[in-house]
Amino acid sequence: MAEKFFIFDFDRVFVNADSLYELAKISLKKHPDRRKLTKEIKNLINAIRQYQSDPNSLLIEYIDITKPSRGDVDMLVSRLKKQITSSFLRNKEFFESFSERIYVVSDSFREYMEPVLEEFYIHETHIFGNKFVWESGKITGFDKGNPLSSKDGKLLVIKDLQLPGNVYLIGANLNDREAEKGGIVKKFFFFIENFPSGKLPVATITSIPSLDEFLFVNKLPMSISYPKNRIKVLLLEGIHRQAYERFREEGYSVEVTQSSLNEEELIERIKDVSILGIRSRTHITQKAIDNAQKLIAIGAFCIGTNQIDLDYCTDRGIAVFNAPFSNTRSVVELVVGEIIMLMRNVFEKSSKMHRGIWDKSAKGCREIRGKKLGIIGYGNIGSQLSVLAESMGMEVYFYDIQDKLPLGNAKKVDSIEELLKKVDVVSVHVDGRPANRNLISEREFGLMKKGVIFINTSRGFVVDIDALRKNLDSGKVKGAAVDVFPEEPKRNYEENFYTALRGYENVILTPHIGGSTEEAQRSIAEFVPEKIINYVNTGSTISSVNFPELALPELNDAHRLIHIHRNVPGVLARINSIFSKYNINIVGQYLKTNEKIGYVITDVSREYDKNLIKEIKSVPETIKFRVLY
Numbered sequence: 002m003a004e005k006f007f008i009f010d011f012d013r014v015f016v017n018a019d020s021l022y023e024l025a026k027i028s029l030k031k032h033p034d035r036r037k038l039t040k041e042i043k044n045l046i047n048a049i050r051q052y053q054s055d056p057n058s059l060l061i062e063y064i065d066i067t068k069p070s071r072g073d074v075d076m077l078v079s080r081l082k083k084q085i086t087s088s089f090l091r092n093k094e095f096f097e098s099f100s101e102r103i104y105v106v107s108d109s110f111r112e113y114m115e116p117v118l119e120e121f122y123i124h125e126t127h128i129f130g131n132k133f134v135w136e137s138g139k140i141t142g143f144d145k146g147n148p149l150s151s152k153d154g155k156l157l158v159i160k161d162l163q164l165p166g167n168v169y170l171i172g173a174n175l176n177d178r179e180a181e182k183g184g185i186v187k188k189f190f191f192f193i194e195n196f197p198s199g200k201l202p203v204a205t206i207t208s209i210p211s212l213d214e215f216l217f218v219n220k221l222p223m224s225i226s227y228p229k230n231r232i233k234v235l236l237l238e239g240i241h242r243q244a245y246e247r248f249r250e251e252g253y254s255v256e257v258t259q260s261s262l263n264e265e266e267l268i269e270r271i272k273d274v275s276i277l278g279i280r281s282r283t284h285i286t287q288k289a290i291d292n293a294q295k296l297i298a299i300g301a302f303c304i305g306t307n308q309i310d311l312d313y314c315t316d317r318g319i320a321v322f323n324a325p326f327s328n329t330r331s332v333v334e335l336v337v338g339e340i341i342m343l344m345r346n347v348f349e350k351s352s353k354m355h356r357g358i359w360d361k362s363a364k365g366c367r368e369i370r371g372k373k374l375g376i377i378g379y380g381n382i383g384s385q386l387s388v389l390a391e392s393m394g395m396e397v398y399f400y401d402i403q404d405k406l407p408l409g410n411a412k413k414v415d416s417i418e419e420l421l422k423k424v425d426v427v428s429v430h431v432d433g434r435p436a437n438r439n440l441i442s443e444r445e446f447g448l449m450k451k452g453v454i455f456i457n458t459s460r461g462f463v464v465d466i467d468a469l470r471k472n473l474d475s476g477k478v479k480g481a482a483v484d485v486f487p488e489e490p491k492r493n494y495e496e497n498f499y500t501a502l503r504g505y506e507n508v509i510l511t512p513h514i515g516g517s518t519e520e521a522q523r524s525i526a527e528f529v530p531e532k533i534i535n536y537v538n539t540g541s542t543i544s545s546v547n548f549p550e551l552a553l554p555e556l557n558d559a560h561r562l563i564h565i566h567r568n569v570p571g572v573l574a575r576i577n578s579i580f581s582k583y584n585i586n587i588v589g590q591y592l593k594t595n596e597k598i599g600y601v602i603t604d605v606s607r608e609y610d611k612n613l614i615k616e617i618k619s620v621p622e623t624i625k626f627r628v629l630y
């Protein structure tokens with residue numbers, strides 16, 4: 002079989018940059034006409050790349066305008082090193098083992114290409130590029146005798162190499178397809194990883210979205226088991242752009258939709274999706290999951306996961322992740338603000354002002370300093386509220402059904418009754434378990450002090466609204482803030498929302514916005530992708546809602562096999578007997594189970610018989626099996 006040779010271009014291939022443009026930006030940084038000149042340079046470079054008129058004279062014009070110095074080129078090198086294409090960074094092993102058959106041919110300049118390519122094991126004699134002419138530390142011209150400074154130079158150089166085998170050219174300039182047409186190379190691959198849209202401009206060209214894909218389709222050794230661009234991510238409900246960016250940066254193919262999808266639409270869209278991102282409005286049903294053959298993980302870009310059939314996801318080996326703490330701080334800040342507003346009657350006074358009434362009296366307006374705050378549910382939010390409230394001088398008491406460590410000087414009380422009798426402000430932060438329905442009803446309001454302030458930002462069904470209304474009417478409750486309701490609209494901007502609390506000036510009503518801040522949305526969009534990417538790359542299930550949690554070490558020089566199975570006795574023994582049948586050296590093994598599934602990670606040394614995989618897959622309890630690197 003003919004040997005394979007690989008020729009890479011430099012700009013937008015090895016590096017995600019157009020180096021001449023970068024160099025111009027550096028050189029013109031302090032120029033008073035910088036904006037105008039940079040624009041001119043952009044047009045010039047486009048013309049050079051398209052081989053419009055004579056590239057030689059265009060280059061002379063470029064150098065005339067920019068006059069780069071040695072320092073500018075050094076700065077360019079350090080910038081380009083930070084812009085090396087991700088899939089190239091991942092696959093250095095390929096460059097090392099194929100160094101004899103890898104070339105770089107580009108109309109860029111050797112002065113900055115060579116230092117950038119240093120870490121890729123490419124022989125100096127395999128790098129072809131233009132050369133600058135220097136005069137006392139400044140670039141004054143370029144080597145006009147070099148074929149790469151003229152039209153068709155690249156093709157000439159490649160032809161002259163006379164490589165004895167099949168030559169693959171990987172470039173980001175469509176003109177280079179001429180090399181394939183002219184029979185100079187076997188195939189031209191149009192490299193699109195560094196094009197923002199990732200779209201193919203000409204249907205007849207073979208495009209490759211990453212080096213992983215190129216290595217995968219050409220059966221060449223690669224650092225990962227599967228090209229990342231083949232991992233399809235679907236993000237619904239207008240998830241913050243940061244999540245899109247993070248998945249793209251990882252090399253996945255990402256599709257984004259602003260709205261939620263109903264079951265039918267979801268079934269259609271989810272078919273070849275590996276990772277699905279939703280918020281609270283998309284319902285993940287059994288039927289949808291049955292139609293998602295490739296789904297390995299779901300990211301709930303919110304706190305709650307009630308909208309997902311978690312049990313069924315577990316049965317199907319789909320890991321679900323959420324963002325349990327990302328909006329904690331936002332909720333706490335809102336509650337702190339509300340305590341102050343209610344203590345000072347701010348909303349009533351504001352309403353009066355809107356009606357033209359000047360009521361400056363201090364009657365019933367109090368500081369929060371020294372007042373007793375009672376927190377019901379001392380989880381993520383409750384405990385953080387405790388810290389902030391205390392730092393503002395409140396005395397904090399809390400009740401939780403679980404044993405919780407008090408933070409600062411907060412005092413734990415043994416019953417909800419004891420708490421309600423003691424405090425001036427009650428704030429509810431319990432979770433949404435069914436037993437918490439009407440946790441605060443007539444009886445509980447009855448136990449509270451006269452003039453209490455009541456706040457609920459947890460779940461709507463936790464509070465009996467009629468009972469709250471009665472106690473507002475009687476004056477027992479001085480003021481309240483309610484952010485969550487037993488029935489909430491499905492869509493934003495609903496105009497006919499009704500609550501029995503309408504019309505009370507001493508009640509702050511908000512449309513479930515406790516966690517709705519830009520910071521929280523961004524933090525969710527950073528947190529969830531990180532957990533999912535970690536799961537895909539290492540098998541780690543930390544902070545998964547439905548999988549047994551395993552934190553796994555990074556792996557060197559071994560394969561990682563991930564087996565998800567129904568949790569019945571004897572599966573691990575069965576898997577291990579297969580390993581021993583194939584004489585496999587197990588480097589490490591980790592097992593964790595929950596009531597439904599077992600999750601086994603086995604790290605094995607590099608070489609193994611491929612039949613091993615088949616046998617492990619055929620263990621009857623297997624739900625999912627995947628090989629990492």
Ligand code: NAI
Nearest residue numbers: 378379380381382401402403430431432433458459515516
């Ligand atoms: P978490 O799960 O960390 O804490 C809940 C705590 O409540 C746990 O410690 C649990 O043991 C305790 N608990 C449950 N039932 C209880 C009961 N009957 N009596 C006393 N303690 C009880 O939850 P996290 O993150 O602190 O969230 C708290 C609530 O806030 C949740 O209901 C969540 O859905 C809601 N939330 C509301 C937001 C909003 O925009 N308004 C945003 C984020 C969360």
